[in-house]
Amino acid sequence: MAKQREFVSKGVLHRWGWALALAGLALLLVGIPVLAAPSNQSVDEGKTIFEQKCASCHTIGGGDRVGPDLKGVTEERDPEWLARWIEAPDKMLAEGDPIAKQIFAQYNNVPMPNLGLSPAEVAAVIAYLKSTSGEAAPAAPAAQPQLQGDPERGRALFVGEVPLVNGGPACRSCHNVSALGVPGGGTLGPALDDVVPRFNGPEALQAWLQSPPTEVMRAVWQDHPIDAQDRADLAAFLASVSTSPPLARWKLDLTLFAVALVVFVVLMVIAQLAWRRRLRTVRGLITGKA
Numbered sequence: 001m002a003k004q005r006e007f008v009s010k011g012v013l014h015r016w017g018w019a020l021a022l023a024g025l026a027l028l029l030v031g032i033p034v035l036a037a038p039s040n041q042s043v044d045e046g047k048t049i050f051e052q053k054c055a056s057c058h059t060i061g062g063g064d065r066v067g068p069d070l071k072g073v074t075e076e077r078d079p080e081w082l083a084r085w086i087e088a089p090d091k092m093l094a095e096g097d098p099i100a101k102q103i104f105a106q107y108n109n110v111p112m113p114n115l116g117l118s119p120a121e122v123a124a125v126i127a128y129l130k131s132t133s134g135e136a137a138p139a140a141p142a143a144q145p146q147l148q149g150d151p152e153r154g155r156a157l158f159v160g161e162v163p164l165v166n167g168g169p170a171c172r173s174c175h176n177v178s179a180l181g182v183p184g185g186g187t188l189g190p191a192l193d194d195v196v197p198r199f200n201g202p203e204a205l206q207a208w209l210q211s212p213p214t215e216v217m218r219a220v221w222q223d224h225p226i227d228a229q230d231r232a233d234l235a236a237f238l239a240s241v242s243t244s245p246p247l248a249r250w251k252l253d254l255t256l257f258a259v260a261l262v263v264f265v266v267l268m269v270i271a272q273l274a275w276r277r278r279l280r281t282v283r284g285l286i287t288g289k290a
Helices: 002-037 038-052 079-085 090-095 098-106 119-132 153-158 203-210 217-221 228-241 249-287
Strands: none
Touching: 038 119, 079 090, 079 098, 079 119, 090 098, 153 228, 203 228
């Protein structure tokens, strides 16, 4: 009788053991996709970061802009490479990464800026990009009336003759274009003679100006976003100057040197004449001759 009870107990335990094992396996299989899938919080955070810092240069399914269309990028690129590229593109270019160099050359030598994202923010952006990889390309938005840019007003905005609607310094403070002539503009930023073709057209430049991603530009414009009409006028001006061959920087420097030399010679001649006149006056007073 005792052996019978022991046999029954073992059978019950055996059945319960198999039942628990199967239940654990089922939970594991259900849990794997949940663990693999990014949380909604990460995806939402990544979407916000993308719209604030990436959308000025990239689209998802809308075609190339300043940089490539990122539709399906999480499937095309190695995950570790993609994470490092988003976090430190400047370092990868400096190291000579072959894919980074290829992208740089393909998109008109416009470098992707370092956005200063933390590893957690990079992961959130990748989660958002991954969440869009299986979706159909978004339908084209309804056509919006295109703002007509005025190149003359754009020139006045660029040099500071007309203030930007939301404030901020004139573009000439940091940038130069050959069309300005002498004395030109600043040299903190690059010359902008070819910025429109490099950015694939004035519309892409306007999008870039709406939310400039570079560190210096963010610091200047985050509290003074450039108005839509101002962006259109600036883009129209820069598009108008891009059709002219840019003036080499050495020619501008040579012109400035020549102007400074002429001014120096004129001042020296005036000073010499004034000094001679002063000497004649002193001699006249000493000798009694006028």
